[in-house]
Amino acid sequence: MSGTFAQITGYTGGTVCSMIASAGNLFVADKTNVYKWNGTAWSTVSSSQGIESLALNYADVTKLVGFNDGGGYIASSDSGTTWTTLGGTVSRSAADIPWLATTREDYMTHGMAVFDPATAGQLIASEGIGVWKLPSAPLTQSPSVTWQSVTLGIEQMVSMNLIVTPTGRVLYACQDRTFTCFDKAKVTVYPRNQGTYYGAPNTLSNTAIDHGTGIDFAIDSESYLVGVSSTNQICSISRDGGKTWTATPTLPANITSSNVCAGSVAVGNSGNIVWVPSGGNATAAYPSVTNDGGATWTECLFNGTKLSTLTAHPLYLYNQYTYQRICVAADKTTPGTFYLFIYGTSPTDALTDATWAGVWKTTDGGFNFSRTHAGIFSSAIGSASDFYNAKLKMVHGFTGQMIFCSGDDSVNDVAANLPLQLSTDGGETFTPIAGLYEPEDFCIGAPMPGRSVPTVYAYGYSATADNTTRGVFRSLDAISNPAGATWTKINVPWVLGNYDSGTILGAHPSDSFGRFYLGKGGSGAFIFDYLDTAGLT
Numbered sequence: 001m002s003g004t005f006a007q008i009t010g011y012t013g014g015t016v017c018s019m020i021a022s023a024g025n026l027f028v029a030d031k032t033n034v035y036k037w038n039g040t041a042w043s044t045v046s047s048s049q050g051i052e053s054l055a056l057n058y059a060d061v062t063k064l065v066g067f068n069d070g071g072g073y074i075a076s077s078d079s080g081t082t083w084t085t086l087g088g089t090v091s092r093s094a095a096d097i098p099w100l101a102t103t104r105e106d107y108m109t110h111g112m113a114v115f116d117p118a119t120a121g122q123l124i125a126s127e128g129i130g131v132w133k134l135p136s137a138p139l140t141q142s143p144s145v146t147w148q149s150v151t152l153g154i155e156q157m158v159s160m161n162l163i164v165t166p167t168g169r170v171l172y173a174c175q176d177r178t179f180t181c182f183d184k185a186k187v188t189v190y191p192r193n194q195g196t197y198y199g200a201p202n203t204l205s206n207t208a209i210d211h212g213t214g215i216d217f218a219i220d221s222e223s224y225l226v227g228v229s230s231t232n233q234i235c236s237i238s239r240d241g242g243k244t245w246t247a248t249p250t251l252p253a254n255i256t257s258s259n260v261c262a263g264s265v266a267v268g269n270s271g272n273i274v275w276v277p278s279g280g281n282a283t284a285a286y287p288s289v290t291n292d293g294g295a296t297w298t299e300c301l302f303n304g305t306k307l308s309t310l311t312a313h314p315l316y317l318y319n320q321y322t323y324q325r326i327c328v329a330a331d332k333t334t335p336g337t338f339y340l341f342i343y344g345t346s347p348t349d350a351l352t353d354a355t356w357a358g359v360w361k362t363t364d365g366g367f368n369f370s371r372t373h374a375g376i377f378s379s380a381i382g383s384a385s386d387f388y389n390a391k392l393k394m395v396h397g398f399t400g401q402m403i404f405c406s407g408d409d410s411v412n413d414v415a416a417n418l419p420l421q422l423s424t425d426g427g428e429t430f431t432p433i434a435g436l437y438e439p440e441d442f443c444i445g446a447p448m449p450g451r452s453v454p455t456v457y458a459y460g461y462s463a464t465a466d467n468t469t470r471g472v473f474r475s476l477d478a479i480s481n482p483a484g485a486t487w488t489k490i491n492v493p494w495v496l497g498n499y500d501s502g503t504i505l506g507a508h509p510s511d512s513f514g515r516f517y518l519g520k521g522g523s524g525a526f527i528f529d530y531l532d533t534a535g536l537t
Contacts, residue, residue, distance in 0.1 A: 010042050011035065017052040018112070022061045023079040026303045029054050035068055036080055046083050049074055055113040059120040063139055071108030071127060074137040074232025084140060092132070095148035099194035100130050101149070108132075108147070124150070126477040130177075133432040159519025160213050160324055162506030165222045166396070169241065170506065170517060170523060171215045173323075175434055178212035179227045180241025184511075186534075187527060196227065196236045196245035199265035213278065213321050214265035221333050224270040226275070230321050237293060252277075254308070259286045262321035266330040266338055270369060274300065274338050274366035276328045280491060281314030282307035287328070287340065287435065302342075302369045316343045316387065322501055324407070324441070326391040333399040334397035336365040339427050341392045341404070344376060344483065357424030359404075359427040360391070372427040378406045378418055385409045385418060389503075395444050396452060397509050400426035401477075403433075403456070408440050413470070422482045433482040437461045444479075445516050453480040456507040457516045459502040462487060472502060472518065474530060490530050 021027070026037040029046070034046035034054070050068035057063040064080055067073045071090065074083045089139035090108070094100035109128035116122040116133070123137035130151030138145060161173035166183030195210060211230040218224035223237040233247035234257055252275070254260050260279035269274055271293040279285040286308040287300040299306050307315055315342075318325050331337040344357030359373040377384040381448040389407030401424045409416040417436040421430040439460030447454050456478040462469040473487040504519030515533040 006536045007445065010039055010069040011037075012042070018054045018066075020054045020056045020064065020170045021065060022056050025080055027054055027064065027080055029066055034074075034080075034083070034172055044436065045080055049085070052378075053110060053112050055115055055123065057121065058117050059115070064268075065113065065123065065126065065139070067110045067113055070528070071110045071125075072388055073113075075137075077139050086140075088143070089144040091144065092149065093145045093146055093282050093313060094130075094151070095150035096149050097130070097190045098192045099177075099180075099190065099233045100151060100366050102193050103129065103195065105129055106118070119309065132377075138257050143484070155523040155524035159504040159525055160211070161326070162525060163215055163217065163518045164441075164506045164508035164511060166508060166510040167222060168219075168508065168511045168515075169222060171217065171225065172244065173212035173213045173215045173227065173412045174519075176209055177212050177237075178229045178232075179215055179225075179242060179245075181225065183241075196229065198284075208371055211262060211321055212522050213324075214326070216265055216267040216276075218267045218272075219270045219330070219335050219379050224267070224471055226265055226273050227333060228262050228265045228269050228275060231257045234261050235273075235294060236398040237264075248290075250294055250297065252288035252297040252299070254284055254286060254288070263318045266327060268338065269335045270337065272365050274328050274340070276317050276329070276340065277429050278318040278325075280319060282342075282344045283311050283314045283344075284308070285316065285318065287366075291365055298367060300340075300362075300366055300369060302356070303371070304368070307342075307356075310356075312353070313345045313349040315352070315356055316346050317341070319346075319387065324389045326393060329392050329402065331399060332396055333364075336372050337361070338369075338370075339365050339392060339394070339402060340369060341386075341390065343387050343390075346387060359423075361427055373423070373430060376407070377404060377421055377430070385416070387507055391441060393442070393444065395509070397454075398424075400424065402427060402477070403442060403444065404441050404444055405458075406431065409438050410531045415464050415466050415469070419462045420456070420458065420478070422479060424479075431482045433475075433478045433485050435462065435475070435485045435487045437464050438500070440503050441505045443505035443507040443516050444509060446509050446511050446513040448476050448513055451476065454476070455507075455513070457490075457505055457507060458487075459505060459518070462489065472528075483484070488532075490528070500534065 019028045028035045029051040031052040049068035051068040062079045064076045064192035093100045096379040111126040113125040123134040158175035163171040170182040172180045187462045210232045215227040223241040235248045238246040263277040276287045286299045326339045341361045344353035360369040362369045385406035395401035404421040406418045419437045420433040423430045439458040442458035445455045456475045472490045478485040500520040500523045502518045503521045507516035519525040
């Protein structure tokens with residue numbers, strides 16, 4: 001581009017959100033009004049409509065539309081001289097991803113719209129849950145408008161948790177729309193409905209934005225699921241594998257959707273639930289247990305003490321629901337046994353932490369915990385990593401075996417010396433797993449054929465003080481030989497051409513060898529079948 005620019009003076013509107021030019025006129029939207037510059041003067045052509053995005057029909061430049069942030073729009077057929085507010089019924093259809101049409105989205109959080117230069121009159125718009133088209137956008141009053149989804153391939157779910165059951169079912173928790181559950185044979189089929197509902201889809205009893213954080217299945221029935229989230233039902237139970245959900249009959253006394261909610265949850269047998277909510281320190285966000293599916297709740301005891309009473313130096317378990325954190329886990333081989341990680345105080349109070357920080361165990365269903373391992377895992381390098389996205393996961397099928405990771409240490413993308421930690425004695429001692437550093441998450445999958453020890457997959461670095469080796473790695477001997485574990489890099493850091501970070505991993509030792517799932521920070525989840533065994537015995 002060459003030439004010179006001259007400033008257009010006299011504009012008195014707010015911050016420019018969008019602008020287009022048509023027939024010698026410039027139109028500007030500032031999220032309140034639409035203004036026109038005709039070459040010599042400014043005028044207001046639409047007032048108080050909240051318009052923040054403008055689109056020009058290049059097939060007929062006399063036609064323009066403007067959108068507010070809820071998806072409502074105005075239109076002009078005379079080069080912006082007059083504008084019409086389009087009313088009528090707005091609906092959605094989604095042949096590509098069916099749940100986009102059934103989820104509550106009456107307020108279509110609009111981003112940007114353009115006319116398709118290849119299809120005359122077709123309008124394409126991005127909004128909160130996808131990308132939509134109007135094959136023939138009405139420019140005058142219409143009794144109804146139906147947006148059609150064209151979102152396939154650019155899903156934007158924010159992964160929070162991913163659990164795989166012994167039969168290979170996938171339990172997926174995400175921000176905005178809580179939970180989705182897939183049978184292994186249908187894992188690539190998009191569901192008709194997404195999330196938990198207080199009432200029917202598209203009714204006001206279902207709050208649109210509900211963040212799912214924790215989800216788990218019962219030992220005695222994979223169809224019995226428990227999920228915790230930020231709003232709506234907060235603690236939900238499904239008895240049909242995630243097809244339908246109902247709220248628990250009651251909630252612990254400390255649970256409020258505006259503050260204490262979501263968090264981490266683990267399930268023993270059906271009805272036995274241990275819940276660590278998020279929402280600050282344990283004086284408010286304390287762990288609770290139920291043995292009757294939420295009909296009654298009891299605050300968990302730690303060496304006979306309620307954490308809610310430690311007000312002088314409050315303890316932290318799960319500070320806020322935006323963390324991708326797992327701090328309570330059920331030993332699926334031993335009903336009634338749970339493990340729970342307490343970070344400690346923030347700011348640190350050494351005397352309190354010496355008494356409370358570490359891994360705790362219960363064998364009575366979650367009512368009474370005793371400490372098996374003292375201290376946090378990132379203190380050796382002076383880091384508070386264990387406070388944020390740390391995860392404690394059981395090695396399913398192996399009694400008392402578990403792995404801990406501290407999660408991402410910082411925002412500088414340089415690996416810290418924070419390896420995975422393995423315990424094979426019920427959380428009493430932990431051994432660093434060599435060769436992989438600062439993993440954001442990990443999962444434990446099926447052993448290689450001919451072996452009995454599960455495979456470990458992780459998203460991290462193969463060297464410390466490094467920012468070039470990040471990626472997804474596999475180890476066949478991380479559990480059998482933690483001090484000498486070997487890791488194979490499965491792919492480059494940006495998997496499948498997707499530049500979003502991998503933050504959540506899921507697998508199960510009973511599933512197929514090589515199968516694991518990678519949840520991304522803002523673009524859904526990926527399925528991997530990594531079967532390479534070249535050179536391995």
